[in-house]
Amino acid sequence: MSTSPVSLDDKYAAEHGTVLISGVQALVRLTLEQRRLDAARGLDTRVFVSGYPGSPLGGVDLEMARAARFLEEAGVVARPGLNEELAATAVAGTQLLAQVPGRRHEGVTGFWYGKNPGLDRAADAIRHGNLAGTAPLGGAVAWIGDDPGSKSSTVPSSCEPMCQSLSMPLLAPGSVAEVVELGLHAVALSRATGLWAGLKIVADVADATATVDLGPLHENVRSGVPVPDRADRGAPPTLVGPASLEAEHDMLTRRLGLAREYARAHGLNRVTHDAPRATTGVLASGTSYAVVLRALADLGLDEAAMDHLGLRLIRLAMPFPLAYDDLAAMTAGLGRVLVVEDKVPFLEGHLKQALYDTGQRPDVIGRELLTSRGTLGAEDVASALATCLGGDRLPRQAAILSPAPSATRAKRRTLPLVAARTPYFCSGCPHNASTRASDDTLVGAGIGCHAMIALDGNGRGRQVGMTQMGGRRRPVVRPGPLHLRPSLHPEPRRRHLPPLRLAGRTRRRRGRRLDDVQAALQRRGRDDRRAARRGPPRRPGADAVAGGRGGAPGGGDHAGAGDLPRCPAGADRIRAAPRRPPGRGEGTRRGRRGDRADPRRPLRGRGATAAQARQAARGAGQSGGQRARVRGLRRLRGHLHLPVRAAGGDRVRPQDPHPPGVVQLRPELPQGRLPVVPARRASRRDPS
Incomplete structure (x- = not known):
């Protein structure tokens, strides 16, 4: 008995036989099958994929990257979006290329992906794209990750009501093999009706792996998926005033009627x-x-x-x-x-x-x-x-x-529970140590693996609520017009730990985030907010908070809240100010990269220039009154004096090529003004 050679690339390259493929890989293969089908029919098209990863479709972008050589050869472009809304806007833009001079292809098929909460966020962008319509040789399909069992989501989800609200036809595969078949039908449906089409991918399908026979699949595709009509539909409507009413009426009557006729004609x-x-x-x-x-x-x-x-x-x-x-x-x-x-x-x-x-x-x-x-x-x-x-x-x-009476119905035996295993952090995960807090610390949870503190709250502070994706640091938990300061003695420090800071970070920035500077200008009460960071240790020159969540000795062992040194009167935190790397700042010619103004420098010493102070104010998004306040504080920096001491060795990462030279104690000024630290520097050996 002869057998054909088997390769790991068969899930994308094989055209006949049986392949082993997962639900997410079937989505990648769907883009390749769409291009192959169009090429076989003599259509000059391309495919564009964009979205935001989220379970159960959290691995789509990674799988696209692994299959890059197959995608590039077939003419598939994959560009992850900054968020779901912008990704949907980019996919909607692919249907407008016929109006752009110098286009290279007859049409572009757009695929958007995201989990069900991402569909809620991108609803406005998809609604606009659905009203504007799709191109005859293009089409727009939304891959919607549904998690009805809340397997890897904070809330369970079901996308049918939202798709009905958007007037977006929805197809629901029941297996891995049906992902490709119904996905091709979704593209053909979108082209024929001028509507976006949704493809519901449940967690049980996305996480499953199955063997798929390509023979019947290709036969069903060739016989079931219709050839698109090349007729030009004209320019899409400009959604302003009466044109929006006409587009909505056309969508609710004619185009949805075409979708029903498509389902009837092809036996869906x-x-x-x-x-x-x-x-x-x-x-x-x-x-x-x-x-x-x-x-x-x-x-x-x-x-x-x-x-x-x-x-x-x-x-x-x-x-x-x-x-x-x-x-x-x-x-x-x-x-x-x-x-x-x-x-x-x-x-x-x-x-x-x-x-x-x-x-x-x-x-x-x-x-x-x-x-x-x-x-x-x-x-x-x-x-x-x-x-x-x-x-x-x-x-x-x-x-x-059978629902027989309990006296006659067979009883099932329940075995005693020997041990319960609660999900916990992976070995070496920085969230294991960075989320620890004293019992009198208010902690907010959010999307991410650090949300597991809700399953085991021992030593994780007093947990207050859980926010959605993107809602970190925004709940009202500090004293303000809605509630009073808790009457506890000693007074607890209100701090948001990584659950409100780490999730949803779109990029890494050196030093403190700009919105944190803005928040510092507006705060009045004391609070212990430390910089949160994901990924590898900070690069040279970045601010490190003593005992914070950025790197620590050993690369993963972070100090807990109870290990912080006590701040003296008049100081609200301890910060480590790194030395400036060689070749940056003074002594460089104008125009070199090292001549860029450092937005942190006006907060540290007298040597800051007025231009650097203005740049820091503009970067922090301050208003004119706040910039004037900064200028006034800069004139007072000569009158301020703050004691300094040498940085402790246990608070400095040994791998940093530019270790901090001094730890400065930050004062607390009235009216929430931005404190300015004098330029006095002390030797590391100076104990004062």
């Missing part, structure tokens, strides 16, 4: 099994349909048994928009219909509305038997099916799932 929503005298129907979409098949197998119901029980299976590959006439035809003659779906009763509501004015009104059952908690499993669906079909009609092996 269909009956997969029909008994000769069917009385009970089961309707599901996406992964829920796969759960139904698993539940039927657990109950021991094959095709013959389903025919005997009068069972009809209905699969909806496009849950929105739905053609009510088609729903009524697929449920005709049934006495009851069980709707299987996660979370909100989306399909259940549409089915009831479709059957409201018809002569036949079967009982629509959904949330009465199925829970809205988490993700539905095969056991939940099997129990609901046993209730609808009758436990006495089921095979013997399904007796345990």
